Amino acid sequence: MLDKIYDCSPHFIQNLFVSGYNILAYKKRYGGKYKAFRDLYKLNRSLSREDLLRSQKSRYKNFIEQAIANSEFYRKLYSDIENPQDLDNIQRLPIIDKELFRTNINDITIKSRKKLVSSKTGGTTGKSLEVHYKEVNLQERFALLDDFRSRFGYKLGKKTAWFSGKKILTIKDVNEKKFWKYDYFNKTKYYSTFHLKNNFLQYYVENLIKFKPKYLVGFPSTIAEIARYGLDNNYLFPDNTVKAVFPTAENLTKQMRELIEKFFHTAVYNQYASSEGAPFIFECKNGNLHLELQSGVFEVLDECNNPSTTGRLVVTSFTTEGTPLIRYDIGDSITLKNQNLICSCGNNNPIVKSINGRVADYVYSPENGKINIVNIANAIKDVKGIISYQIIQNEINCLNFNIIIDKSIYNNEEEKLFKKNWRDRVGDNMEFNINYVNSINVESSGKHRVVLNNIKDLIEKTV
Incomplete structure (x- = not known):
């Protein structure tokens, strides 16, 4: 209405x-403990590396203990692991990939008397999620962001x-x-x-x-x-x-x-997080990216899950008590600088050499122009029953969709909503070819690409 x-x-x-x-x-964002968090992070800007690591270890312990107490999924997962709340034992904990996270989302989300704040993620990998935050976690996340931006x-x-x-x-x-x-x-x-x-x-x-x-x-x-x-x-x-x-x-x-x-x-001034609630990486006035150790734990792992200076990013985020992220494989990679380096900006958090995450892909609409990966991802936020999907553009006026659905949930109304969301993005004149499939091919790396744009050269000439 x-x-x-x-x-x-x-x-x-x-x-x-x-x-x-x-x-x-x-x-919701700026009420409650928001101001207290702002004051805390302003005070903590110049903490030494030792104090940052001590704070991280303490918060990790409390976070894991709460997850075990309130999340059925983590209680079962860690039942046979000795001292899972000790940060020194983090590699004993299983890594959670996006598919495992998505399929177990109800058991991962905590049971709480207080109402949780719902947040729908976009489907940059072809899948959408609905995670839940405690209001206090939401307030801390905005306090962290605003503290970063306030420095400028x-x-x-x-x-x-x-x-x-x-x-x-x-x-x-x-x-x-x-x-x-x-x-x-x-x-x-x-x-x-x-x-x-x-x-x-x-x-x-x-x-x-x-x-x-x-x-x-x-x-x-x-x-x-x-x-x-x-x-x-x-x-x-x-x-x-x-x-x-x-x-x-x-x-x-x-x-x-x-x-x-x-x-x-x-x-x-760049920053990195995620819709699911990943811990933050912030750029300082010197142009260096810093891991924000007070917001979580960052692991950079090679193909054998061993620590590395360059590799995929696995995160544990302290501001996700509603739907805890613990050793979550976020699907991006980063490269670290020498961890003994201290930046002259006054921020003593470790320095990131580069964020090597997926470069934003897009589809092109003659009516509306380039549609970036985040707008593409958001097209399935409210559509129920889509397990995974992929868009292929081989022609300037046509989009091909390969969609894997849950037949018990997805119906004609959900299809209409999916089409409407895409019409909102590309206009009324593009042709849609929708194919319901049982599987979608992955890249040689094992990653699923939600967009395959095969006419970028033609698009660049057009625009």
Whole structure:
């Protein structure tokens, strides 16, 4: 009902909807212990490496003990392991991959009298999950993020341009070339990330120049695409306007960083986490990425599950008490620097040389332009019964979907919702070929790719 009212309302009323939604959401995020966490992390910024490791070991012990006490899955899994709560014994614990996590999600999620906060992850590997947070964990995660961003002057209420995967536009907005909504109370303008094609990008660039945000937050592929258009078409973004850019949700490439920094005349400060609740990696003023040991445990493992300087990332996150992540294989890889190095920025957490996670892939819509991996992943958030899926683009006007379904859940209504979600992203003119299959081929590495775009060369010529 609210969706219909929103769609029929004039632009300024829709902005009020956005503003009101944020007021309700921010009560959960910034209430409770949020301020106490902010004070704590501000105080802890200069902790020594020894103190950070001591804090990590203590939090790990408490986290594992709570998981065993409250999660049926972990209680059974660790029943025969001696001292699982001792960080020195972490390699005795089984590694949990995404498929095992997904299929056991109900038993992993704790039984709690207090209502948990639901969070749906996107399907970057072709599968969506619904995890649950304690409100206090949500508040700590936002305190960590805001502490990181505050080091570069950011705080809620400063003029910010935000680029995320929320569907905020109506057909009328697109016809009127208005690709944004505004939160009046927090001075945040939300730009659609579903309409990135050349004859629309002009309006993004011109509105950003007019808006003059102090900060940009969101998908780096979207921000880079806007920057590329601005540079190619000789737009001049005002100097000394944007103080910092904070990418989210995608792997930041060197090319993205260069485009963004060149056009917006500012620095990009990267961060890494995940929708499931992975611990954080933050970039400092010196351009070094730091593991945030107070948020969890990071293991970098080779193919034989032995510690390595370069390898796949397995995480244990202290801020996931509702749906605990313990030795969770997140599907990305990183490279560590010499762990004896201490950065001169004052942050004594270990330094990451590079995040080698998947580079954002995309499909292309002639109507709406490039659709990035996070928007693709979010297309199945609310669709029930999809076990796994893959999109293959061999033609400019056609998408092929291979979908594995749970026949006891998936039905015509779920198929309609799946199609609607994709129409929201690519428009009404693309052809869909939906194939229901029993299996989907994986890469030689064993990883499942949700997007196979076989016409990138043709797309680059088109755009």
